[in-house]
Amino acid sequence: MTQLPTLSVVIPAFNEEQSIGAIIQRCLDARERIRQVGQVGVVEIIVVNDGSTDRTGDIALGWTDREPAVRLVTFPTNRGYGAAIQEGFAHSSGDLLAFLDADGTCDPNYFGELCHALQTEQAVMALGSRVATGTRMPWVRRIGNAAYAVLLSALSGRTIRDTASGMRVLKRDVLATLYPLPDGLHFTPAMSARALMDDQRVVEVPMPYAERIGTSKLRVMRDGVRFLFAIRDAALLYQPAKVFLWTAVLFVIAGLAWGVYPAGFYWRNQRLEEWMIYRLLLCGLLLTAAFSLLSAGVLADQVLSLVYRRRKKAFLFSRLDRLLHRRCLLWAAGLAVAVAIVIVWPGLLQYVRTGHVTIHWSRPLAAVFLVQLALLAVVHAVLQKIVELWARQLRHVGARPGDDAVL
Numbered sequence: 001m002t003q004l005p006t007l008s009v010v011i012p013a014f015n016e017e018q019s020i021g022a023i024i025q026r027c028l029d030a031r032e033r034i035r036q037v038g039q040v041g042v043v044e045i046i047v048v049n050d051g052s053t054d055r056t057g058d059i060a061l062g063w064t065d066r067e068p069a070v071r072l073v074t075f076p077t078n079r080g081y082g083a084a085i086q087e088g089f090a091h092s093s094g095d096l097l098a099f100l101d102a103d104g105t106c107d108p109n110y111f112g113e114l115c116h117a118l119q120t121e122q123a124v125m126a127l128g129s130r131v132a133t134g135t136r137m138p139w140v141r142r143i144g145n146a147a148y149a150v151l152l153s154a155l156s157g158r159t160i161r162d163t164a165s166g167m168r169v170l171k172r173d174v175l176a177t178l179y180p181l182p183d184g185l186h187f188t189p190a191m192s193a194r195a196l197m198d199d200q201r202v203v204e205v206p207m208p209y210a211e212r213i214g215t216s217k218l219r220v221m222r223d224g225v226r227f228l229f230a231i232r233d234a235a236l237l238y239q240p241a242k243v244f245l246w247t248a249v250l251f252v253i254a255g256l257a258w259g260v261y262p263a264g265f266y267w268r269n270q271r272l273e274e275w276m277i278y279r280l281l282l283c284g285l286l287l288t289a290a291f292s293l294l295s296a297g298v299l300a301d302q303v304l305s306l307v308y309r310r311r312k313k314a315f316l317f318s319r320l321d322r323l324l325h326r327r328c329l330l331w332a333a334g335l336a337v338a339v340a341i342v343i344v345w346p347g348l349l350q351y352v353r354t355g356h357v358t359i360h361w362s363r364p365l366a367a368v369f370l371v372q373l374a375l376l377a378v379v380h381a382v383l384q385k386i387v388e389l390w391a392r393q394l395r396h397v398g399a400r401p402g403d404d405a406v407l
Helices: 020-038 056-066 081-090 108-120 139-156 172-178 187-197 220-238 240-269 276-304 315-323 326-354 362-399
Strands: 007-013 043-050 070-075 096-099 125-129 168-171 202-206
Touching (some): 007 020, 007 108, 020 043, 020 108, 043 056, 043 081, 056 070, 070 081, 081 187, 108 125, 108 202, 125 187, 168 172, 187 202, 220 240, 220 276, 240 276, 276 315, 276 362, 326 362
Parallel strands (some): 007 043, 043 070
16 A cells, blocks of 8 residues: 655744644644545644743643644744744654644644645645635735735736635645745745746645634734735746836836827827927837846846756747847847938938038937947847856756766
8 A cells, every 4th residue: 555645734833822722732633634634644743932932832842741743843032934834844754744823713624625635636735725705814914915816826827816825735845946935924925936936836725714813923014015025036036037028018018108199299290399308218218128128037037047947938938038039139239220320320421521410309319229229139148148158068067977967
């Protein structure tokens, strides 16, 4: 018979004397159901006392004296929610790793469903989704959670409803790809973001969510900003091209919007008003920035490929790679400079002959923006060449006898 995987449940606790005893008891009572539903063997429980100043540590210690399945890890000072969970993982022995909050909001029985979903759906992580019907999550946190879910789903291309669930199960071997993770309360959204951005399979299982016992440690504004930064960092780490692409799209839309009226006016009247220079300056700035962002996205993805083995890219990004390849960038730079010269050529001839220039301001303005684009294209082409040389050097080092492979 195939040996069933073991499960380690970590309970981070900071000043939870009102609930820690009850949640340990509930976890112990749920073990049989977890084994049957989740198809797991031994279930161990690791409580991490995160520098509590109340009786949390004493209560947990009492459980370890009478129940061999319960172990206690104690921090002398508070190090943070994420640090406590990671320390619990370090002291665990299970093939599957799990954690839940000590405040009594989550039902340990649902570890059975999470373990079952993790194994049957070939996922690396199973989340207990707190947004099911009848949830008692405070409305402020519900709104914030929904906003982060929309953002993370858009960036990763995978649908998720609860980014910060405090109850989940994951496979031990996935930790190597998820670490490093933050020590604070933004540990959970960071974990979700890293898994999804790295194209790992994550499944959600609806579960009930009760009102917590005691006072919440979450600070909506401060921790909400940290949640946002955790998602941003994961996006920049695993899929920077997406961040640059969608930012560039916003810049293009804004630039075209500002340029519509002057373009329409010129089409109808074959001239531009003096005041339109301000619109065209902003339009040129936005479109130039968009080009720079797109090129930076391609470059960032190439740099990332030096560290991570990249999976097959989506059609849009593969086309973008070809369009903004360094050879194409150099051709585009040459063409932009040529067009710029053509635009201001009458003015150049006039200046050589008379020492004065009377061409309309719109011509040198357009030429300046084209030359700027050409300069940006050349810079990004050179940077791409540098990355290409780095990749070649790393492959050579990794291929030498006696050396470890780098790529």
